[in-house]
Amino acid sequence: MDDSLYELLTPHLASTSPTTTLSRPRAPEQDATTSRYLNRLTTLSLESLATTETQSLAQSSHSTLLSLQALSNRSHKVFITSADNLSNLRTSIPELTRESRRLQAAIPKLDEEAVQFSTKYSRTAENVALTRRKKAMQLARNVDRLSDILELPTLLSTAVSAAAASGTAGASSSTTYSSALDLYTHIKRLQTLYPDSPLVKDVAVQAEDAMKEMTTNLITSLRAQNLRLAAAMRTVGWLRRVAPELENLHSEGENGSSEGALGALFLTCRLANLVSTLEALDPLRELADQETQRRTRNADKQGGQGQQTERFLKRYIEIFREQSFAIVSLYKNIFIPDQSEPDLATAGLRGLDARAKMASSRQSRPGDPLQCLPSALSTFPMHLVQLLTDTLRTYLPNIQNKTTRESLLTQVLYCAASLGRLGGDFSMILTELTDTEDENEEDSIVYEWEEVMRKHRALAGRLEQLTGGNSTAGSPGGTLRSASPVH
Template identity: 70%
Template sequence: MAEHLYELLSPHLPSTEANLSKDPPTIQYLNRLPTLSLQALQTTEPQSLAQSAHSNLLSLQALSNRSHKSFITSADSLSNLHSSIANLKRQAQELRDGIPKLDEEAVRFSSKYSRAAENATLEQRKKVMRLSRNVDRISDILELPTLLATTVSSAAANSGNTGTSFSTTYSAALDLYAHIKRLQTLYPDSPLVNDVAAQAEDAMKDMTSNLITALRAQNLRLAAGMRTVGWLRRVAPELDAAIGEGGASNGGGALGATFLICRLANLVSTLEALDPLRELADQETQRRTRGSDQKSGTGSWTAGHQTEKYLKRYIEIFREQSFAVVSLYKNIFTPDQSETDATAPGLRGIDARTKTAQSSQTDRRLDPFQCLPPALATFPTHLVQLLTGTLRTYLPNIQDKTARESLLTQVLYCAASLGRLGGDFSMILTELGDTGDEGTEGFASEWEEVMRKHRALAGRLEQLTGANPTSPTGSSKGTLQATSLAAS
């Protein structure tokens, strides 16, 4: 029925609508028309169609107002659909052509970075990853030389303090250095650890210099000296190496000699503080020599008071400092009995060195420095040379016999004080009168007179102390006690 109606109505329909004959809504509407009456077709159907058209128009307007952007986008996409399909086809072709090449690269990558075989790239990557994981530890290791140098500098700045902070700072520096050396032992082939160890060695050299400088300090006490020497033994063990026969201990080795040199430098600097008095004594020496050349007593020097002041102060400092140096050395380095016997600069030191030389003739062929005498064996001799040289130069300026005897007595007490440590040089002073220098002709007789008076005083002191003069042992002990008491 619908087909017959469509054939009747097709001449009156537009061409666009004629193409919609197969449209389901069109067929449905044509099937509905025969069911309507003629009156309905003439009256209500046109109104219903107009109302439906108006409702559809409003719906289209609302839809276009609400979704116009989507319409525009869809229209654009629809217009570009042809070119998009062409591009998609081309890209699909390229992807299909690239799959074999991608497969080849994947196979090559798998074979190159396989864990089954050794690969330098993988090893390098492992090292980089390991470095990334241990960057904090490496940073701590790199900071060790800076921390050590800072600790050493802080200890040097606080070296004048007598508290525990000075000791704690140096102990912390030594602990850091020991930790670095332990790292070097664990990782001997690591360039980083070797570089850190080299920087630590430089810091330890500075610390060694600071400790050696500390040994030259004024009024060095036994505790500070032992502490400083102990640190030097840890920092520079080569200084404490044995130099004696067969590797035996020889008075502290080079460390003992360094200690004596530092204390000698302190003694010399202390004596140099007497330069104003020495200059006055030199002026009196010049006046004495001019007066001796002119053979005239008028206008020449007669007193020598400035020389007396200089020598008195010089002997006081020499006595105090020389006794302190030798005493500190003996207490710090604790030499054995053979070295104690060798400390006397006269006969015992020569005998000990002779025995050492005879017993090590074979070792001398290998290393001649193995037979060097202990540092303390020759040190008192050098001290005595300083004192005798000063006495030989300035003692002739003093013409007052009482003043000369007072100075010689002071020198005798100094010899007795040093003699308590094995360095008595009283007999060496008798040789000053045999040098032929002007003004020292009667020095030997004056020295003998002083010695005679001193022995008489020692005899009286022996009686006071209750010693038995008939016993040789008691006499020698009493003489030592009297000498020590008089020297004090």
């Protein structure tokens, strides 16, 4: 019936005014809305169709139009975009087809590359690229630690330079040198932990250069003027830590105490300081040389000669006495602290037994050219005395005044007694001042020296009787009294 009614109404729908925008409805079998409306028409009466249906349709049309307008106002951008996409749909679909085919063709190549990447960076096999990547990542994670390690040589050099600038006597230098040694110890520990690391090896080489500079500064500080015991002990202690190879050299000190090469180094530095101090007397020495030239040229033996030589020798003996006592005293306090009154004269006797023991160990060290060196202090006083006797032998004949000569010889006697308190009395050595060039004059000097020694022995004996003492050890008379008289 819906189809019949639709056919009946079709001519009227086709005759609609051309100005209308309504299109022809579709057949009921094609549109459910049309079918429902035709079924509704069959339920209405003729009067309703003639009167109310037209108004109902107009009202529904107007309501639908308002809804469409509201929808267009709200969603006009979506409609425009949909229209544009719809217009591009003809070209988009073929392009999508081409791209999908291209992707389908690239899938085997992508799978091949994925398999190759998985094989190349597999953790189950040893891979150079993967190892290099791991090292790079580890380097990135530890960049702060590496930066700290690279700064160690700079910090060490700065500490050494700061300590050298402040000297060894101050507390700041002690702290700075201690910090430098702690840094060097830390670097050596890193070298032990990572022996194959090129970075640590490079840092260790730079640290060794800084330690060489520190060793040079410490050795230079041992030549300083007025070196005190505390500063000397600190410096030697730092040298033992910085250059342990100096202490490991085969050397046998007094009482079997090993001092290595540090003892000889210390005495050499202090001897250099003594020589430089004595060189400050070069102006007086030049005046004394002029008097020597006049004496040898004119053979003038008259009194009143040698005033400049007297000034030179007096100052020379004063410096020699002070410095020689200080050098030996510092050495004993630093390297032989367990001996209260060692005697240098018996050092050789004690060394004989030590040499006998060391001779038995030579077969175990056949390639060592420095086997069993004696203590440096056993020969050092002889070198000091040689400096003094050479000077006396050269310049003492310039002084013709007997009183002046005896005064200088008395000063030398006190110098010998001062060094004798440490076991280095050289008063008897001065009796060997005989020179073949002017034998009579030198014999006169020796005779005067013997007279000075006799006078002091007599004075020491009277002082001992007055004080009632049983010993005069440590005094010039006590030292001289132990020596046999010279005839």
